[in-house]
Amino acid sequence: MQVLYISSRSISVLLDPEGFYESGEKRTLWLDGEEIGEEYRSVASLFDLEPDTEYELESRTENGETEQLTFRTREEVCVLNVRDFGAKGDGENDDTPMIQAAIMCCPAGGRVLVPEGDYSTGPLFLKSHMTFEIAEGAALRMIPDRTRFPVLPGETAANNEDGEILLGMWEGNREDGFAGALTAIDSEDIAIIGEGIVDGRGGEADWWVKPKEKRIARRGNLLYTQRCRNITVQGITFMNSPAWNLHPAFSDDLDFIDIRVKAPWDSPNTDGFDPESCRNVRLLGSEISVGDDCIAIKSGKIALGRKYRRASENIEIGWCAMLDGHGGVTLGSEMAGGVKKVHAHHCVMRGNDRALRIKTRRDRGRDGVIDDILFEDIRMDGVKMPITVNCMYFCDPDGHSERVQSREKQPVDETTPRIGTIHFERVKAEGCKACVVYALGLPEQPVEHLVLKDCEFDFDPEAEPLVPAMAEGVEECCRRGLVLRYVDKVTLKNVRMKGIEGEPVEAIEVGSVEEK
Numbered sequence: 001m002q003v004l005y006i007s008s009r010s011i012s013v014l015l016d017p018e019g020f021y022e023s024g025e026k027r028t029l030w031l032d033g034e035e036i037g038e039e040y041r042s043v044a045s046l047f048d049l050e051p052d053t054e055y056e057l058e059s060r061t062e063n064g065e066t067e068q069l070t071f072r073t074r075e076e077v078c079v080l081n082v083r084d085f086g087a088k089g090d091g092e093n094d095d096t097p098m099i100q101a102a103i104m105c106c107p108a109g110g111r112v113l114v115p116e117g118d119y120s121t122g123p124l125f126l127k128s129h130m131t132f133e134i135a136e137g138a139a140l141r142m143i144p145d146r147t148r149f150p151v152l153p154g155e156t157a158a159n160n161e162d163g164e165i166l167l168g169m170w171e172g173n174r175e176d177g178f179a180g181a182l183t184a185i186d187s188e189d190i191a192i193i194g195e196g197i198v199d200g201r202g203g204e205a206d207w208w209v210k211p212k213e214k215r216i217a218r219r220g221n222l223l224y225t226q227r228c229r230n231i232t233v234q235g236i237t238f239m240n241s242p243a244w245n246l247h248p249a250f251s252d253d254l255d256f257i258d259i260r261v262k263a264p265w266d267s268p269n270t271d272g273f274d275p276e277s278c279r280n281v282r283l284l285g286s287e288i289s290v291g292d293d294c295i296a297i298k299s300g301k302i303a304l305g306r307k308y309r310r311a312s313e314n315i316e317i318g319w320c321a322m323l324d325g326h327g328g329v330t331l332g333s334e335m336a337g338g339v340k341k342v343h344a345h346h347c348v349m350r351g352n353d354r355a356l357r358i359k360t361r362r363d364r365g366r367d368g369v370i371d372d373i374l375f376e377d378i379r380m381d382g383v384k385m386p387i388t389v390n391c392m393y394f395c396d397p398d399g400h401s402e403r404v405q406s407r408e409k410q411p412v413d414e415t416t417p418r419i420g421t422i423h424f425e426r427v428k429a430e431g432c433k434a435c436v437v438y439a440l441g442l443p444e445q446p447v448e449h450l451v452l453k454d455c456e457f458d459f460d461p462e463a464e465p466l467v468p469a470m471a472e473g474v475e476e477c478c479r480r481g482l483v484l485r486y487v488d489k490v491t492l493k494n495v496r497m498k499g500i501e502g503e504p505v506e507a508i509e510v511g512s513v514e515e516k
Helices: 096-105 303-308
Strands: 002-006 012-013 022-031 034-041 043-046 056-063 068-074 079-081 089-094 110-114 117-121 130-134 138-142 183-186 188-193 195-199 224-227 229-234 238-240 246-249 252-257 260-262 277-285 287-289 293-296 311-319 321-323 327-332 340-352 354-359 369-383 384-388 421-432 435-440 446-459 480-498 505-515
Touching: 002 068, 002 252, 012 056, 012 229, 034 043, 079 096, 079 505, 096 110, 096 117, 130 195, 130 327, 188 252, 327 340, 327 369, 354 369, 384 421, 435 446
Parallel strands: 079 110, 089 117, 110 130, 117 138, 130 188, 138 195, 183 224, 188 229, 195 238, 224 246, 229 252, 238 260, 252 277, 260 287, 277 311, 287 321, 293 327, 311 340, 321 340, 327 354, 340 369, 354 384, 369 421, 384 435, 421 446, 435 480, 446 480, 480 505
Antiparallel strands: 002 012, 012 043, 022 034, 022 056, 056 068
C-alpha cells in the first residue's frame, strides 16, 4: 500500500498499482484490527479519523495476501462547525453568510466542518492554511439565482509586473465570470475533504439555457482557483456544474484524489477537470462522467497564453474512470501557453466520443507546444475514436475560416503551434467505431512523432461511418486503421488491429512510418 494523502481526519491509499480504476482483486480493509469493509477500487479513502493519531491499516485480498500500513494523521488546531455559526442545513434558508463566517474565523491549522444536511448557498471563498470538510450526508446546493452570485472581473488593472490582477476567466480568456461554488484566490495550503456533495443545480436554474450567452457574467465552476498552491481535494462528489466543474488556473502543487464529477451527458460545456496553466498536478482514483470533455488540460486561448507563457506541465492522471463525455483525456484546444509532461496511466474509458484527444489550431502561437506526452495502460470500451490528433480544430468564431482550415502551407511564425512527441503504450480498445488514429497536422508544422507500442484495437462489426475529428474536410471513417496527414514520423511496434477494412496505415504527406 502506498499513501497518497493524509489529513487530520482522512487518508487515501493506493492499493493496487497494477490495477485500473477497479483493482485486479477485491480487498477487505481492516483498521486497528477491526473490519471496515470491502474495496474493489485501486485507490481507497478513509474518513472520520481522529487527528494526531496513529493507525494500522491492513488490506487482505481474496487469495489471502495481506499488506499492513502504519500511519499518523496530522494535527488539528480546532474544529468550527458551521451549525454553531447559524447554518440551518434545511435546504431552504440561505446558509452562505454563516458558512463564510466560519471560514473567515478559522485559524491556521483549523477545520471547518459542514455536517449532515442540505445547505443552500452561493459561492464560498476559502483561505489559506485550513481544511474544509463536507461530511458524509452533507450537500452544498447552489442557489438557482445568478443575480445572487458574486462576479469576478475579467479586467482589473494593477500596479504590478503584469499590469493586471487576473480574476475572471472564461474558456481561456479574461472575462467577467461568476465565482465558483468553492473559490480560492492567491491562497495556499487548503484541503477540501469529505464524502459530501457540491451540487451546482445547473439543470434547475437557467445555467444550461442559452449557455453561450453572457448574462451579467460568464457561467462559473464548482471549484475555481487562481494563483494558488498546495491544494488538495479528496473524496468530494461534484455534480451539475453551471459550466466547467473543476477549473484550477495558474496554480501549482494540486492533488485531486478519489473524487467524483457528474453531469448529464447533454449538459453544455460541463467539462469535468480543466487545469489551466497549472503545474505539478495529480488526479488519482477518480470517476468522471459529464456532458463535454472529462479532462481537458489547457493554458490560455491566445492573449493569456502569449502574455504569461505558462504551460500546464507535470500532470499525472492515474487509476481513473472517464465515462461518457466528448473526450476522455484531452489536451487543448486553449493551449497557447503549452502543455508538457503529461502522464496518463491505468485508466478506463467507456462510451467517449474521442478517448485520447489532442486539439489545437493556427494562431495558438509558438508557445503553444504540446510535447512529452505519455498515455500508457489505458483500457477503452465502446469509444467512437480511440486517438485523435487535430491541428485544425474548428473552435472560435473564425474556426471555419480559410486561414485555420487551409491545407496549403502557411508561414511558420509567432502564430504557429507545435506538437512534438506523443507516446501511446499498452492501449487496448474494444468496440471502436471510426478508425484507430486520426492525425491531422499542419502542412507547415507537421506533428513531429507519434509512437504506438504494444497496443490492441478491436472494432465493432456493426459500426457506422462517422467524422473522426472536428475539422473541415474530414471524411467519415468506419473501421479504418491509422489515417495520417502531415506527420513527420510514426513508429509502430506490436500494434494489432482487428476488424479493420482497408490498409492498416493510410498516410498522406507523412515523412516516415516505421514498423517494428
